[in-house]
Amino acid sequence: xxxxxQKVLASDITSVLEHEAGIFLISAPTxxxxxxxxxxGNVEVYRSTYAPxxxxxxELWTIIKIGELG
Numbered sequence: 001x002x003x004x005x006q007k008v009l010a011s012d013i014t015s016v017l018e019h020e021a022g023i024f025l026i027s028a029p030t031x032x033x034x035x036x037x038x039x040x041g042n043v044e045v046y047r048s049t050y051a052p053x054x055x056x057x058x059e060l061w062t063i064i065k066i067g068e069l070g
Contacts, residue, residue, distance in 0.1 A: 002065040009060045016063055023067030031055040039069055 002008065002020055010016045013026060020038055023046075027033045031054045035047040 002063070004065055004068060006065055008063045010063060011059055011061070013061045013063060020065070021069055022065050023069070025062075025064045025066050027054070027062040029056040029058055029060060035066075037069075 002016075002022070004022075008016055017024070017038060021040070023035065023037050025033065025035050031050055031052050033047075033049050033051065033054075034045055037044040037046060
């Protein structure tokens with residue numbers, strides 16, 4: 001389980017989030033960032049932004065747990 005404010009780099013976000021619940025900030029190497037709520041296998045996207053200046057040359061996603069549920 002990820003701790004609040006914990007940052008993880010991963011090539012496969014589904015394996016990291018498989019048993020997680022909470023609110024997450026997920027950044028793709030393509031410059032897109034999603035804020036999602038994940039609970040009992042359901043995903044709700046709150047916000048999606050694109051910032052081309054943050055594009056990277058790797059294939060890793062950045063995942064940060066920014067909130068707990070409940």
